[in-house]
Amino acid sequence: MRTRTALAVAAATMAALTAGCSSGGGAGGGDQAAGPVSLKFLSLAWQKESIAANKQLVDEWNKANPTTKVEYVQGSWDNVNDQLVTSFEGGDPPDVIHDDSPALAGFASRGYLMDLTGKLPADLKSDIPQPAWDTVTFADGKGGQGVYGVPFLQESQVIIANKKLLDAAKVRIPTPDSPWTWDEYAEISKKLTKDGAFGVAWPLKSPVNKVLNLGLNFGGTFFTTDGTKATVKVGPEEREVLQRIHDQLYKDKSADPSALGMGTADPLPGFYAGKYAMLPAGVYLRQQVVEQAPPGFEWITIPPLKGTTSEQGATSQTLSVAADSKYPDQATKFISFFLNSTNQAKLAKGDWLLPTSVKAASDPSMTTTENGWDVATASAKDLVVAPYLRVNGFDEWKSKVATPTLQQYFANKITLDQAAETLVTEGDKVLERYNK
Amino acid sequence: MTLTADRTRKPAADHRGAGKRSRQGRETFVLMLPALVPVLIFSVGPLLYGIFLAFTDARSGRNAVTSFVGLSNFGDLMTDADFWASFRIGLIWAVSVTVLQFLASLGLALLLNEDLRFRSFTRVLVLVPWAMPPVVIGLMWRLVYHPNAGILNSVLTDVGLLDHNIDWLNDFSIALPAVIVVGIWTGMPQTTVVLLAGLQGVPKELYEAGHMDGASTFRRFWSITLPQLRPVIVTITSLDFVWNINQFGLVYVLTQGGPGGQTRLPMLFAYEEAFRYGFFGYAATLGVAFVIVVLAVLGLYIWRQMREAN
Numbered sequence: 231m232r233t234r235t236a237l238a239v240a241a242a243t244m245a246a247l248t249a250g251c252s253s254g255g256g257a258g259g260g261d262q263a264a265g266p267v268s269l270k271f272l273s274l275a276w277q278k279e280s281i282a283a284n285k286q287l288v289d290e291w292n293k294a295n296p297t298t299k300v301e302y303v304q305g306s307w308d309n310v311n312d313q314l315v316t317s318f319e320g321g322d323p324p325d326v327i328h329d330d331s332p333a334l335a336g337f338a339s340r341g342y343l344m345d346l347t348g349k350l351p352a353d354l355k356s357d358i359p360q361p362a363w364d365t366v367t368f369a370d371g372k373g374g375q376g377v378y379g380v381p382f383l384q385e386s387q388v389i390i391a392n393k394k395l396l397d398a399a400k401v402r403i404p405t406p407d408s409p410w411t412w413d414e415y416a417e418i419s420k421k422l423t424k425d426g427a428f429g430v431a432w433p434l435k436s437p438v439n440k441v442l443n444l445g446l447n448f449g450g451t452f453f454t455t456d457g458t459k460a461t462v463k464v465g466p467e468e469r470e471v472l473q474r475i476h477d478q479l480y481k482d483k484s485a486d487p488s489a490l491g492m493g494t495a496d497p498l499p500g501f502y503a504g505k506y507a508m509l510p511a512g513v514y515l516r517q518q519v520v521e522q523a524p525p526g527f528e529w530i531t532i533p534p535l536k537g538t539t540s541e542q543g544a545t546s547q548t549l550s551v552a553a554d555s556k557y558p559d560q561a562t563k564f565i566s567f568f569l570n571s572t573n574q575a576k577l578a579k580g581d582w583l584l585p586t587s588v589k590a591a592s593d594p595s596m597t598t599t600e601n602g603w604d605v606a607t608a609s610a611k612d613l614v615v616a617p618y619l620r621v622n623g624f625d626e627w628k629s630k631v632a633t634p635t636l637q638q639y640f641a642n643k644i645t646l647d648q649a650a651e652t653l654v655t656e657g658d659k660v661l662e663r664y665n666k
Numbered sequence: 667m668t669l670t671a672d673r674t675r676k677p678a679a680d681h682r683g684a685g686k687r688s689r690q691g692r693e694t695f696v697l698m699l700p701a702l703v704p705v706l707i708f709s710v711g712p713l714l715y716g717i718f719l720a721f722t723d724a725r726s727g728r729n730a731v732t733s734f735v736g737l738s739n740f741g742d743l744m745t746d747a748d749f750w751a752s753f754r755i756g757l758i759w760a761v762s763v764t765v766l767q768f769l770a771s772l773g774l775a776l777l778l779n780e781d782l783r784f785r786s787f788t789r790v791l792v793l794v795p796w797a798m799p800p801v802v803i804g805l806m807w808r809l810v811y812h813p814n815a816g817i818l819n820s821v822l823t824d825v826g827l828l829d830h831n832i833d834w835l836n837d838f839s840i841a842l843p844a845v846i847v848v849g850i851w852t853g854m855p856q857t858t859v860v861l862l863a864g865l866q867g868v869p870k871e872l873y874e875a876g877h878m879d880g881a882s883t884f885r886r887f888w889s890i891t892l893p894q895l896r897p898v899i900v901t902i903t904s905l906d907f908v909w910n911i912n913q914f915g916l917v918y919v920l921t922q923g924g925p926g927g928q929t930r931l932p933m934l935f936a937y938e939e940a941f942r943y944g945f946f947g948y949a950a951t952l953g954v955a956f957v958i959v960v961l962a963v964l965g966l967y968i969w970r971q972m973r974e975a976n
Binding site: 630 | 725726727729830833838925926927941942944
């Protein structure tokens with residue numbers, strides 16, 4: 231008898247404890263109307279200018295809206311998605327979340343984010359063109375579709391080049407209206423390869439997104455989607471860019487193989503020293519060139535290359551509202567303020583990326599020839615939604631299959647046929663788990 | 667406790683004995699309850715929940731529906747090439763770290779057991795890595811291994827052993843050995859201290875006797891020190907093995923399992939499955955499978971050692 235009483239007491243204690251925990255979460259929702267509300271804003275800004283711009287905008291908002299206090303929380307791209315999964319599952323996520331569109335796809339289908347359809351002001355909606363909205367429109371995991379964030383910064387792949395070396399080789403300097411084709415680029419790279427210097431350095435430590443985004447130049451999508459099911463595809467279109475980069479490394483020998491293991495910014499010292507004439511990179515790398523280049527170093531931004539088209543796959547940096555946020559209306563209002571065209575121009579300048587806002591893109595600071603802003607901003611017109619954004623399980627395919635396979639291919643350890651075979655068969659196995 | 671209980675019960679061993687025994691058991695239980703509740707809530711509860719999850723298809727997500735799937739997770743695990751790759755890496759890591767750590771620590775312990783100058787100071791110094799949390803150790807070694815600014819590359823270049831910088835933690839073939847070195851360094855203090863304590867417990871008379879009989883230094887080490895240390899060695903190497911195969915923080919900070927999964931220890935694999943890809947059920951299966959593997963390996967090892975000792 232006493233044993234049973236003791237057990238009952240233990241069970242009751244446990245029940246009380248668990249109840250205590252779960253009611254703790256619910257109680258907060260009750261006092262919505264009373265007093266000033268407070269929002270947590272998880273920002274991933276990391277460049278100095280960008281952090282300053284973010285904090286300044288938050289201060290501005292807090293001064294103008296004393297009833298909705300926004301608290302700036304610093305996050306980091308390195309571990310933000312692990313951090314968010316735990317806070318979503320724990321039920322206490324930040325209200326306003328800075329992330330990028332590849333991550334949103336997964337979060338949206340799991341119901342972590344709020345659908346913003348119909349909740350955003352018309353002027354913000356019309357200020358951002360449809361291709362950018364496409365990068366944040368995802369399946370909600372229940373058969374419908376929704377808009378799960380506001381896209382505000384985009385990145386295109388350009389080439390940063392040493393102007394003196396280009397002038398010395400007497401090559402044509404391209405413009406956004408008449409860009410280099412991949413063939414022309416390969417010829418020029420060969421021409422620039424002399425006296426121990428290479429025409430180009432391909433830093434391919436994380437090759438997947440770069441190759442997939444450029445793949446669209448030849449119509450390479452890497453995935454076919456049939457309804458909700460996705461499969462990997464590596465056909466002739468997909469092989470173009472892979473083969474061309476590989477040729478530069480091992481056939482033309484116009485690309486430095488020792489740069490392969492580098493991250494995007496790592497070849498910069500060699501670039502300043504004239505070891506490589508050209509550096510394919512995202513537009514944001516201009517910031518580091520401006521800050522670190524030795525005095526007298528002349529550089530230019532080369533517009534995106536053209537294959538059969540100039541199209542590049544785009545992802546966006548985004549602001550979203552957590553589905554568990556207690557103050558979704560205030561959070562949406564804050565996002566609308568934070569991403570109006572004036573503020574987008576400030577944020578884009580701080581991060582050296584492209585604003586999605588049409589008005590912000592026409593801001594004089596975004597079209598100046600200084601530091602290649604005109605070329606960078608013009609490249610935004612060729613950005614289309616990256617096909618892999620719609621693929622459930624892309625992240626796992628990328629880290630388990632694509633990254634090691636492409637690294638091995640570019641290191642010339644396997645052939646293109648072998649790489650394609652692995653990407654498809656191993657890849658489909660990974661995707662199958664998500665297609666269930 | 668059972669012994670005392672037996673003894674007190676003996677005189678009254680008649681028809682009332684059974685009733686008394688169960689009352690005593692109940693009293694013991696009530697007395698233990700305050701200690702049991704936290705253990706049940708914070709330790710046994712989550713453990714059972716984890717084991718339960720292993721048999722479900724639990725996924726992350728607010729609209730995810732969890733259902734019971736029986737052993738299918740275990741079936742998937744058996745045929746998952748990534749898991750076996752990770753398992754292999756885990757074994758290489760745990761065995762090499764444990765063995766090398768043991769050898770290095772034994773050497774260090776023997777040295778510290780000699781009558782050297784500043785002996786107590788050196789003994790304190792040996793403990794320093796123990797005082798550092800794994801994350802700090804990871805960050806520190808990441809700086810040591812840094813391809814351009816790291817002290818290792820610059821020292822090796824100055825000495826003339828290297829003519830170009832090596833990216834230790836991102837090279838496919840060097841990353842795992844580089845991480846193993848850090849693992850050995852991290853675990854040395856515990857092992858050294860335990861072995862040193864064991865060495866100090868070896869009776870001096872044995873050495874004197876060995877000396878009298880003209881045994882060489884090596885012979886004395888082989889026939890006196892090692893057999894005397896055996897229980898300590900068995901204990902510390904098995905503990906080290908369990909610690910090492912469950913290592914997470916250190917490697918997460920150093921490489922996050924990269925490059926291309928070359929340092930993806932089983933626990934990192936489980937972490938990725940759960941928190942990156944959101945397959946909680948599958949990750950739990952992996953945890954359960956690993957508990958079984960570790961218990962099996964340890965059981966075998968300890969059983970053999972015990973049998974030899976007898």
